[in-house]
Amino acid sequence: MKKKSLSLILCATLVFGLAACGSTKKEKKNDSSSGEIVLEFPSWQATEPGFQEFWEEAVAEFEKRNENVKINLYQVPFDSYVDTLTTLYAADTPPQITHIPSRYFAQFSDMGWFEPLNDRLKQTDIIENWSNLQDGLQVDGKYYGVLLLGNGYSMYYNKAMFDEAGIDVPTDVNSFMEAAKTLTKDENGDGDPEIYGFGACQVTDTNFYNEATSFVVGLGGKWSENGNLTPMTSDTTKEALKLYQSLFVNNYTPTGLSVEQKRQYFVEGKMAMIFDGPWVASLINDAAEEVKENLLVTTIPFESVPGSMSNSLHIPATISDKEKELVWEFIQMVTENDFQKLYMEKVGSPSPSKTAIDDEVLEENPFLGQFVKDAEKAQEILPSGYEKDYGEFTQYIIDGVMTMVTDPYADVATTLDDMKTKITNELGK
Template structure:
């Protein structure tokens, strides 16, 4: 999951308006010519998209009967734009869909069930937990393309300079390490995020979540959640701990500081590996440390399972669906996933794509080790939307504009409206 990539130029909206004509509206194809399908790729336009564009060309060269209208859609806009486009029967034939979007779009009938189609003919090659993430009410609505989770990424040289030989295993250890780094290396030891997705690690460390889906209960203001967010809040003040950045460009600020050696550790995902390597601090790739996120008071550590599937629009006509399914199978093949991993340093979703060359990338190898701590998200259609209220309240709390109790109370009320059949 790629989070916090901010705002997009107005031209992107115009481009989408012109290209959101997939599905049965792609009717300009001649009966004796190739079928043209539209693919909305939600990857980073600078770091990841070139690899996907190259694969599109490979696919077209090998499949003369299909043309792909490639459109890069900013991740932070894609969910709403697809929802709008599908609602007006003008969605793209294929969507690179964040794993958390599956339940909502499947419930609305926007995604095509893939059982028995060519898109899933290699199903046994994929990691079973990732196939489960692509399901809703027993049916599979996407083919896993890349997977990810969050980890504590750190600058080994700065830790060594402070006399620290291993990554912290608890948040208290992280605080102690940050103080040492500040004193000896003269840089911040840790810089936290105010985004709800990143704060999930604290909830999992206390054995809770924003909601308990099985009990149909809102738990964001429970005692366990208060403890989790209290720990999160405490990491914005103290020696070696950077204060909260509540600006619109916070994500970029944190990232820039880390890659240039101005802060020793942050919580981040593998989608930023290629950016890490571009920074002055990680010209030597081996200086990048990757560890499981620190554990909470339960003694357990956890981070959300993220990643992206390729899903096919149910509103496309049969010819476009057939072409889309062929395209999805190609893009999620072992060969394609290996190429994506080598170029983008992202994690494949099938075991046969983890070649020796792929595993030689220290970033990929490092994130592989933290995958066991990744927590699956409940198959709740509203789940991804639950972070919205927290993305409003958490910056206020971290910035001192609102108390923790008030902020969580506000979030609880807002979340309760999103899941009206849940109790508080």
């Protein structure tokens, strides 16, 4: 009943013009009389530096290998990406090559929209050689996609700031908080720091959820466990959020920054530490030389490394058998070592393939070794048991945690109790 209702709501509320266009385009381009097959491939990465070069090379090679097959790679803005895909799938005009932010996997697979891949995967060594985060693309023992990127979060730091203060890079929570305090500087005495020990984002979007949850998971807490919300109000989760709150209360981080602003502050030398994913490395490459040489990366100084599936490739269940075979061939191609090495070269992120990473790759990207280590240890930050309700669940977290880190700073324990009650009442379990 839930699946049927959701489909009706989506079909009624989303823009049908796009679906209609997609249907016409699909029928026209894959008319067997033309002899040419066109595989639609929307992505939010199609024009993103690094990713764009990777995908364009992959498309060119696939078309070279397959005469009379074309891939229509095109950009869809990230903010509207999931809605666009949902519209196309609900209208039964899915893009043949389906690329998704993996945190939305459970929502899509719950609708029965993806083809199971176990029989195909058994004929390869992908699972054997792939990141453990690939298991997040399973439902009842069946894989419904192939992970393209899974990452841990790392700690970026400005070595010059630590050297000047005469302190070591932190390796545990106590030394982290001491460093955040020591490296925050009000240089002109106006009461507002010009240099910050740590950088956090504070805008109500997914990045805020990711960052707050990195503290919770990194320090041993959880929002949920298989749908049980007891961990949300545990002492461990409370203490993690009190520590996170203290960064704002003590002005160890600026307030009101988007994640993009946070990253920019760091590469400009205005922050000593940030927690973030491997994509920040490309920003460091563009930093001023006097700053760039001091920007390094290490493991987050907590007991666990937080991380998550990032993005993945899937085959729609309703496309033709011929199209399914072609899409699977494309997925297999991009899992080949040469393409995984190209991915690391162009994107600067770790490959999920354990066999693609070698000394040559690591020499070309000095940060990559750290990213690989962190990805291998990563503990998932998605809410366990609430993956299908990811959007609604995370919004409750975002709204609640935001009150904790905004003056007058809501009480952590009381707020967590309220969040737990709201989620239970609205989402059940």
